[in-house]
Amino acid sequence: MTDRPADRPTACPVCAWPLDQPYEVVSRHATSEGVVTYSRCACGEMRVALRPYGGAEILRP
Numbered sequence: 001m002t003d004r005p006a007d008r009p010t011a012c013p014v015c016a017w018p019l020d021q022p023y024e025v026v027s028r029h030a031t032s033e034g035v036v037t038y039s040r041c042a043c044g045e046m047r048v049a050l051r052p053y054g055g056a057e058i059l060r061p
């Protein structure tokens with residue numbers, strides 16, 4: 001519970017904002033794959049996160 005997979009980023013590479021606590025959620029909607037969340041980081045970077053139904057969240061660059 002303390003460690004996360006190494007291939008999953010945990011903080012913004014630009015401003016180090018924690019990715020699991022979006023600075024500003026722009027929109028969130030359900031798709032056939034899961035719930036997609038569009039968020040804006042504290043530094044202005046846009047991100048798309050997909051949280052599959054019943055699974056762990058996948059962060060896309």
Ligand SMILES: [Zn+2]
Pocket residue numbers: 012013014015016017041042043044045
């Ligand atoms: Zn950032």
